[in-house]
Amino acid sequence: MADCGEPDGPDNKDNITRSKNEGKELTKEEKQRLRKQKKQQKKQKERKDEKGPSETEKEKTPVSLLPPRPVATQKAPSALPAPASAPIPVPASAPFHSSPTPSPADKPAKSKAELKAERRARQETDRASKQPGSSSSSIKTKAPLSELNPVVKRLPEHVQVDDPAVVKRLAKKLERQQIPLRSDYGYKVSLFSHLHQYSRKAPLTQQLSIPSTVIHPSIVRLGLQYSQGIVAGSNARSVALLHAFKQVIRDYTTPPNEELSRDLVNKLKPYISFLNQCRPLSASMGNAIKYIKKEISNIPSQCKEEEAKTKLLQCIDRYIEEKIVLAAKAISKYAIEKISDGDIILVYGCSSLVNHILCEAFEKSRKFRVIVVDSRPRLEGREALRRLVQRGISCTYVLISALSYILPEVSKVFLGAHALLANGYVMSRVGTSQIALVARTFNVPVLVCCETYKFCERVQTDSFVSNELDDPDDLMVTRKGKTQLENWQDVSSLGLLNLVYDVTPPDFVDLVITDLGMIPCTSVPVVLRVKNLDQ
């Protein structure tokens, strides 16, 4: 196995680079060969390094350098949260605080290879100790931990833009999947240097090579719609995503010698990376994707292809029906109980769910007035205004800076949410937290409407750690023919910040209306737990 790759080396490389340039998908064999080559190179490097000064190491591990043969040494591993997965790139320069029990003070500074060797050994022992019956004493204390899979939280890439190693890793992954990498644009405010900031004028699709058989055309179209803002709003995005996936499934044919369940999931991975590059995935989209992947992998292998495809399509339809359409109906039923005649209701931006509720309430002949609050630069409220006025609801329209003027006459505030986090915080369009704050000051009840499929297990306390930065050029405005910020790029100390989301603390929110009922904000983790048990 170790040798078969070598003699073909140069030929293979040509083939692979050629097919990459042509935009053809690498066949499975070519991919395997690539992988093997890389492993060879790694092994050769390590062998060379190891020939350097190799002292007497306490663990007899020259053998364990060759991965991965589990060496059950009796050495007690030090208490380290050792990363369990080997493919973490070795060049990750994070200083592994290797405090092995042989005190490093006695020995001369170990070479990098020796540290690597020790680490590998520890990983092997960890893996070995996962099986019961291992005799190391301190392993027993670690046993409960290691049985749960030593968990190293993998941070999503899109919040680690300032870490060059992560960016490199992403670039490599995208190259493998043949998806272009989108470059950041403009001066980023230092507080947000860990996030991406793209320009709308440079869509990703311009960098795609043609013809591209790697990415399905409906996905390309979807990605473009996302990045240009044509499809916006978490429900709309999820539904569009699911429809695009349905198209992909319809056009999919299983290659020979492959199982549908595994291959389809692998096919979807580059699509998801592409969409992520166009616009970071929302929590609702993430949940939908998880569901689809689960459904695909649950397809029994004996299933015929046609049958499997229809089943999948039905699953997706059912998901949309249940989680979005019916949920909206249920939520409006609960919400209408909360709307009484003579109410003056304040809404912010354009939330499909809140608009739906208001239209339903109007049809049930409740008498109320609506105040639509809007904010620059997206000005989504105008869309909501159009929809409501077309139904005949009497509306008022203000900008968010006029909030404290208009709030004394408001009786209720209805807000939509993009996601509900596990610590009760509501993640929604930027400005929502402001509205909740001022409403709480004026003692106006704030009701958030959110379907359960948007509940998310993340925890966030402020709007900085994970957010989306929109095109900063949107903040420019031309009044009386003069654009003040026209040359903001030229001025080095000027930055424009265009946030998309913010988080609202749960004490500003009085009630969350979901399809499961009306719950307080802090019950979100309970709902998540119940949902996980169900699945």
Next chain:
Amino acid sequence: MPGADKEADLTERIEAFLADLKRGGCGTGPIRGSGETARETTALLRKVTAQARWSSAGDLMEIIRKEGRRMTAAQPSETTVGNMVLRVLKIIREEYARSRGSSEETDQQESLHKLLTSGGLSEENFRQHFVHLKANVIEAINELLTELDGTTDNIAMQALEHIHSNEVIMTVGRSRTVEAFLKDAARKRKFHVIVAECAPFCQGHEMATNLSKTGIETTVIADAAIFAVMSRVNKVIIGTQTVLANGGLRAVNGTHTVALAARHHSTPLIVCAPMFKLSPQFPNEEDTFHKFVSPHEVLPFTEGEILSKVNVHCPVFDM
């Protein structure tokens, strides 16, 4: 006749000033700063003092009161006009009292005592004629003018006491006083400024470009992001249009939100206001002093088909 010419000239100037006030206040937001208004008002009142015909302090005060009422009626939201008129009246009273020979402190004490004991109208009816009253009054008004010129600098000189290095400061919209304040501090300290543009007029943009030209690290954010970034802000420094008698502010739209957010995060809020913005008006209820401008800034006429069915509000000030 030269006298009549001068009078005509004077009335012409007053008319021009009134028209300017009326125009400048509405439409696209204040295009003249409050400082300029104050200065022009004072200059105009000086001219009135110089050129109008009056024989005693009482007459002068009547004339000035009349002009003052006309000016405030032209633009009620521009309170600096009224403030300046009140200052000038006070100057006249002081000069009169000084000319009469009694010192100010005893005068005040006397008047209080007199109020309590006599209970009748004060004898001060400003009827006496003094030769040098005119000159004194004009001199005092000149002093007032020089004071006005120096207010921004005086405020800016205190900047270093309030800003330490590596701070993040938030400000709202555009205020010349705050701009001078920050620029002065930037000469010695390095800090970061976040400017909230103030829709719909977006004066924050101009403020940001001015600040960044002097090398201050500036960031422009949308109004909606004020609460989101407030947790990282160390101080909020704002300017205001008026400081009311109960300590409240009448400031640009959106300031109330900033104040609430700052209170939530326990961030100190500093207001830079020159003394001609202090006003004796008292807000009895929230709505008394609002001013609105054309809502087309908010919802442009291109959205024609729904305009007729929608109410649009565009308040300029926040209480």
